[in-house]
Amino acid sequence: MNDERVRAVLARLREHHGDGLETAITTAQVERAVRTVLDDVASEEIGEENTMHYGEEKSRNDFADERAGYLYGCMDPGDEMILDVLAVLDLDAVPATATTDDGDTVREKGRTFDGEDADTARAVLASVRENHVAQAAGRYARNADDPDSRATVYVHTDAVPAGYADYQVSGVEWLPTDTQREIIDELTTRPNATTRDLADAVGCTKEHARETLQRLTDRDLVERREGAGEHGADVYQADGVEDVVGEVVETTNDPLCNPNRWSLAICDLHTSPNADTPAGTSSSDVKGRATGDDPPPDRGG
DNA sequence: AGGTCTGCTCACCACAGCCT
């Protein structure tokens, strides 16, 4: 579990949903940790009843009426379960191994398999993971007879069944370190600065300051004017960098084709055409994007 | 004075394996 990335995502989702997002499903190993992070960003007590883990999702209907949910990670069934399935199918594959510098043979990382039926082993593993993720997402909006029963479920894992997600985003791409935050903070306190200005102020090398500024420039969060300073130095100016922490990246997949389905676009505050929405509308606003002719529902599906 | 490139160290993270 990457605490900071989970925190960045949950903080943004809470900004948008407020009290509407207070449940999560993850692995048993990190369930308590995810609950703690959710507790922190929610600034309220998140009880044990508000989280569940893969394995118990088929027997609990607690989240049926929730309007939003968060899934993190996927379960790992282990080698033996996969090998048992292969044996039943009369197929042959073995856990892949690697050799250490000492000449020892160890299990290769990544739950990989070798052998004639390694592809099937990988498919079985993916099937187990994806089925649990799908089952977990299905804990929400369970009143099939109620047209108002719907929920937005954010699935933070790469173990999603093909075609299952309405919309896919690349997730948290970068979280600044303490030094990088200092550089950002320093830049926002002055109208503009060179790499040397910031490096001297923060106490790091100008090269590190330059790399940080380059990264921000690439994301259109900092404006760079080449050679505009003394001695031909590049001059940098904050251009929305104040909100770099928790930046939500551009969505990646194509619109859905069916008119009865709706997709969600998580908009960057600085590129959103509705960035000047009234107070009370979150900077990380989640907007329904219609793919048919009808107006979108109040919330995404 | 500036920017850029390279290579190094170190801390952190993900993962497998082991133990309780």
Added chain:
DNA sequence: AGGCTGTGGTGAGCAGACCT
């Protein structure tokens, strides 16, 4: 299931060299 440990990979941070 949960906790702990060892290991390899990755990226941040930095120094120094080089060129403009």
